[in-house]
Amino acid sequence: MNCYRYQVGGSLESNALSYVERACDGELYTALKRGEFCYVLNSRQMGKSSLLVRTSHRLRQEGFKCSVVDLTNIGSENITPLQWYKGLVTDLLSGLKLSQKINFRAWWQEQEDISLLQKLSRFIAEVLLVEFKQEQIVIFIDEIDSILTLNFPVDDFFALIRFCYNQRAVNSEYNRLTFAIFGVATPSDLIQDKRRTPFNIGKSIHLEGFILDNIQPLADGLIIKDSDTKEIMRQVLKWTNGQPFLTHKLCQLIFDLYQSQTSEIPSGQEAIWVESIVKKYIINRWEFQDEPQHLRTIRDRILLNEEIAARNLEIYQAILLGEDIISDDSRETIELLLSGLVVNSQGKFKVKNLIYQEVFDLAWVTRQIEHLRPYAQNLKAWIVSNQKDSSYLLRGTALETALAWSYNKKLTDQDYRFLSASQELAKREIEKDLALEKQARQIEQEKSQFALESAKLAQHFLAQARKIAKKNAQLRLGKRWVGLITLIVASAVIILRLAGFFQGMEWAMLDRFFQARPSAKIDPRIVIVAIDELHIQKTGQYPMSDMVLAQALQTLKSYNPKAIGLDLYRDLPVEPGSEELTQLYKTTPNLIGVEKGVGSPIAPPPVLAELQQVGLADQVLDGDGKVRRALLSIRRNGKLSLNLGLRLALSYLETQGITPKYLPNNRIQIGKALIVPFESNFGGYVGADAGGYQILLNYYGTQKQFQAISITDVLEKKVHPDAVRNRIVLIGATAESINDFFQTPYSSKVFDNPQQMPGVVVHANIASQILNGALDGRPMLQVWSPGVEWMWILLSCGVGTTLSWYFQSLKLLVVITTAMGGTLTIIAYLAFLLGWWIPIIPPLVGLIVAAFSLPIVIAKQLEIIQLSQTVKLLIAFTEGQSTAGQIAIEYLKQAESKENQILIDKILREKS
Incomplete structure (x- = not known):
């Protein structure tokens, strides 16, 4: 008794004491011994797998070669045809114990040029039938229903089984090969392509339940x-x-x-x-106690396919009610049989056992049907009313939803009657609505005819009224409007100017003036010693050593320049040559080094700092990143620091006997040049940072306007002394790799000008501006006071308004305004050449806006006059034609703005 056990789920072992032999055991065993192809297709948990285990064991005992292939072991989800067929052959090899004898990997690769089915066929013919030359071979295939969930067809597999069966007539070796198929399916399920021959070979083994005689x-x-x-x-x-x-x-x-x-x-x-x-x-509480799962499997089988679930339930309900349901080959009856819930008894269906009948009773069926239907409550009430109360029938969206749900489903007869009655009711209501709509349409046609005639008359009246009103309407504004519009436009432009709206455009125009100005000749007082890419590549070092710099300075010093500006940061020594360079600093009184004084400071060479021979290298950048101003000096800790270019210019001028004279309002007179400090709202600037002592840069030109010599030539003494004598020498980097470059007004692709300017050239322009102003009277860049600027803007606006008042033709006004705009631009450019930066964008905007504001005002006033006359004429025309008059007024309103619609209503109230 210790070895005895019941098997609740799964397969019994071949020697299990609790195995019950049924008629199917002998039937299957005998058929397979005779070499018949067999299939055992029935519902789940009917003992198919135990029958397979028992039968295969008996056959093996008698010398048969048996292999059991469980298709669930191969898999059915996320599997390819190659994996499926390969897994099938692998299981056959393992089941027949050929894995050690056959090199499967090599054999499979040898067959790479043929199809998967041909590989399986060749495996049977060339391996199985060859390895077992005398023995009978039985291949058991379990869980055959798993093929139904594959994402690719395997009809060819069953066609191969039929081929093996048919091949017996051709090749007697195939008489030793037999197949037995087990699963939850029907023979018609096995080949799904209905165009192919059905799987109709072999013997069907019927599974019965246990009976008292064999239990x-x-x-x-x-x-x-x-x-x-x-x-x-x-x-x-x-x-x-x-x-x-x-x-x-x-x-x-x-x-x-x-x-x-x-x-x-x-x-x-x-x-x-x-x-x-x-x-x-x-x-x-069967749903909770059903372990291992059995009853729930039956339930899921019936309800899983929504397309036929309702029909399954209806047939089963009829069986429960005792109706005679004849067995047929419909999908619904097949699903009921495969679920195991019912059996076919003498051509009629009945519930398989009392447990099923108690679990899946009428109450359960009713709940499931109601759960399936989206219209269950309506159907139930309609049936209770003996299918007479149409208020429970479906309409509108509910009917559309129900029909969409029922599509492709096999429903109960009650469902079909209910849906048909709902459709018939909907059809009658549509016909009724169409009749009412037709009647309403006839009434509307009569109204439309009357309205059409009234509309035509209204359109005629409106066209006549507009024509007359347009002909009679005339207007010429008085001169006071010229002054008023001028003041309004000028005020608006000045406000925008003070808000900085035009700042960027003013900068851009100033840049265009610099670029358009004729190029000056090379400045004879300044020479630039350039540290270029050629020198860096030749020496292979930057910064250059103190020794090399000392040699260059010594050579330049020997040529007797007026002053030497070293635009290189040398706060730390660069060996070798530190002592030599320090000694040279001490013995060269006209040498000026640089420091950075704004932001993160960079110290000058200590010796030059002690000797007070230092200038600022800082540049002032505008909002767009360009240098348009020069920072001449700053005061730090009570000490005044001067710009490098200014210091060099003052050193030069001192040799000419010219020294600065300080005037009121921070102005400085240097020779012929009057320097005026930059302020926050200078020229086109608005709210700029005016810290330190700044001036507007009146550039002398680009690098082309200054003589430049290479430091390599200086070191090799290839420079003629006259090129340096009595001049200011600026030493600085022009190599792009040093990145000492700045955006300037010349930084534009227009006119093929260079994009950026080396810092040493910017310092040369600052020195040149001071020198040429002091010695030659070249003007500094000046601006008007705010009052003069405002008067200039007011004058431009007045010109625009006056032109508009005199010239009524829009085309002529456009031509003249364009000409005046060009004139303003020319005036501004000529003023720039004379050293004045005067506003150009605000006057242009004022001119254009003022010129076209007056026509807009005139047009608006004319529109109001014409509209008022049109309304009055319509009232007069439509007297006695109230409908046409109302339509004409509505047409007029629809064509007008909201503001004019209010005006029309006001005129109508006054007339009424």
Whole structure:
């Protein structure tokens, strides 16, 4: 007894004591021995797998070569045809114990040029039938229904099985090969392509439930004292009708409960005792007690396919109600059979057993049908009313939803009658609505005809009124309007000017003036010693060593320049040559070094700092990143620091006997040049940072306007002394790799000018501006005071308004305004050449806006006059034609703005 056990789910072992032999055991065994192809297709948990295990064991005992292929082991999800066929062959090799004899990987690669099906066919012919030359071979294929979920067809596989069967007539070797197929399916499911020959070979093995005559192996496990075991088994079969899974489960429950209780089962109480167990442990709360899963599998099988679920339930409901349901080949009846819920008894369906009947009763069926239908409540009420109360029928969106849900589904007859009645009701309501719509349309046509005639008359009246009003309307504004518009436009432009709206445009115009100005000749007073790319590549070092710099300075010093500006940061020594360079600093009084004084400071060479021979290298950048101003000096800790260019210019001028004279308002007179400090709102600037002492840069030109010599030539003494004598020498980097470059007014692709300017050239322009102003009277860049600027803007606006008042033609006004705009631009450019930066964008804007504002005002006033006359004329024309008059007024309103619509209503109120 210790080895005895019931099998609740899964397969029994071949020697299991609880195995019950049925008629199908002998039938399958005999058929396979005869070499017949067999298939065992039935519902789940009917003992198919146990039958397979038992039969294959018996055949092996008699010398048959058997291989069991469980298709669920190969898989059905996310699998390719190659993986599926390869897995099939691998299982066959393993099942027939050929894995050690056959090099599967090599064999498979040898067949790479043929199809997967041909590989399997060749495997059977060249491997199985060759390796087993005398033995009978039986291939058991279990869980055949798993092919239904593959994402590719395997019809060819079953066609191959048919081929093996048909090949027996050609090749006698195939008589030794037999297939047995097990699963939950029908033969018609196996080949899904309906254009191909159905799978109609082999013998069907029918599985019956257990009966009292063959159930003794199960009774052997129930040793219950003083109880009638045979009666217990009779009661078990009464509830299960021999269904293998349920029978094993109930026997196990009986055995476990008997073992756990001390009281004995009274004789004659077996039926009551078994019934109580069934109801308590199987039927009641079955969805929670169904472990291992069985009843839920049946439920899911019936309800899974939504397209036929309703029809499945209807057929099953009819069976429960005792109706005779004839067996046919419909999909619904097949699904009911495959679920195991019903059986085919003499051509008619009946519920398989009492447990199923209790679990899946009429109440359960009703709940499922109601859950499936989106219109269950309406249908139920309609049936209760004997299908007479049309208020429960579906309409509108509800009907559309129901029809969409029912599409492609096989429903109950009640469903079809309900939906048909709903459609018929909808059809009648549509016909009724169409009749009412037709009647309303006739009335509307009559109204439309009358309205059309009135509309035509209204359009005629409106056209006449507009024509006359347009002809009579005339207007010429008085001269006071010229002054008013001039003041309004000028005020608006000045406000925009003070807000900085025109700042960027003013800078851009100033840049264009610099670029358009004729190029000056090379400045004779300044020479630039350039540290270029050629020098850096030649020496392979930057910054250059103190030794090299000392040699260059010594050579330049020997040429007697007026001053030397070193635009290089040398706050730290660069060996070798530090002592030589320091000694040279001490003995060169006209040498000026640089420091950075704004932001993050960079110190000058210590010796030059002690000798006060230092200038600022800082540049002032505008908002667009360009240098248009020069920072001449800053005061730090009570000490005044001067710009490098200014210091060089002052050193030069000092040799000419010219020194600065300080005037009121921070102005400085240097020779012929009057320097005026930059302020926050200078010229086109608005709210600029005017820290330190700044001036507007009146550039002398680009690098082309200054003589430049290479520091390499200086070191090699290839420079003539006259090129340096009595001049200002500026030493600085022009190599692009040093990145000492700045955006300037010349930084534009227009006119093919250079994009950026080296810092040393900017310092040369600052020095040149001071020198040429002081010695030659070249003007500094000056601006008007705010009052003069405002008068200039007011004058431009006045010119624009006056032109508009005199010239009524729009085309002529455009031409003249364009000419005046060009004149203003020329005036500004000529003023720039004379050293004045005067506003150009604000006057141009004022000129254009003022010129076209007056016509707009005149047009608006004319529009109001014309509209007023049109309304008055319409009132006069439509007297006695009220409908046409109202339509004409509405047409007029629709064509006008909201403002004019209010004006029309006001005129109508005054007339009424």
